[in-house]
Amino acid sequence: MYVIGSDESKLEKAKALGADVLIDRSKEDWGKKVFQLTDKRGVDVVVDNVGAATMMSSLRAARKGGRVLTVGNTAGPKFEFDNRYLFAKHLSLIGSTMGTLADFAQVMSLVFAGKFRAPIDSVFPLKDICAAHEKMDRGDVFGKIVLTP
Secondary structure, eight states: OEEEESSHHHHHHHHHTTOSEEEETTTSOHHHHHHHHTTTOOEEEEEESSOTTTHHHHHHHEEEEEEEEEOOOTTOSOOOOOHHHHHHTTOEEEEOSOOOHHHHHHHHHHHHTTSOOOOEEEEEEGGGHHHHHHHHHHTOOSSEEEEEO
């Protein structure tokens, strides 16, 4: 599994969670790097949780016939990309927000069985929601922020 991160500390955390290949996006064009590391084949699936700022790199990193799954738009909801990557590589562009109720039940059963753990970055009381948002805005997060009532 290839993981793209914004700094060394986050990449080290990803490695501890099982990442095979780590690429620091602040130091190089990660789409090009993934393509090179796969002998110009690309990867089967790219999960893009940013959107506008990363879509071209995601298309570049995908293999011919691969899939790009977009699950977020933190860089903004509207963007343009070079359509030649999409049709020349026979890519599937898939949007998703979550899964089905059955998917949720299956994942939660793994969580409750202790077989799957989502990384928790920090926990804030609900009254400190502004501080939680500020932390997110700084990009100082690895995993989820939990708000408690």
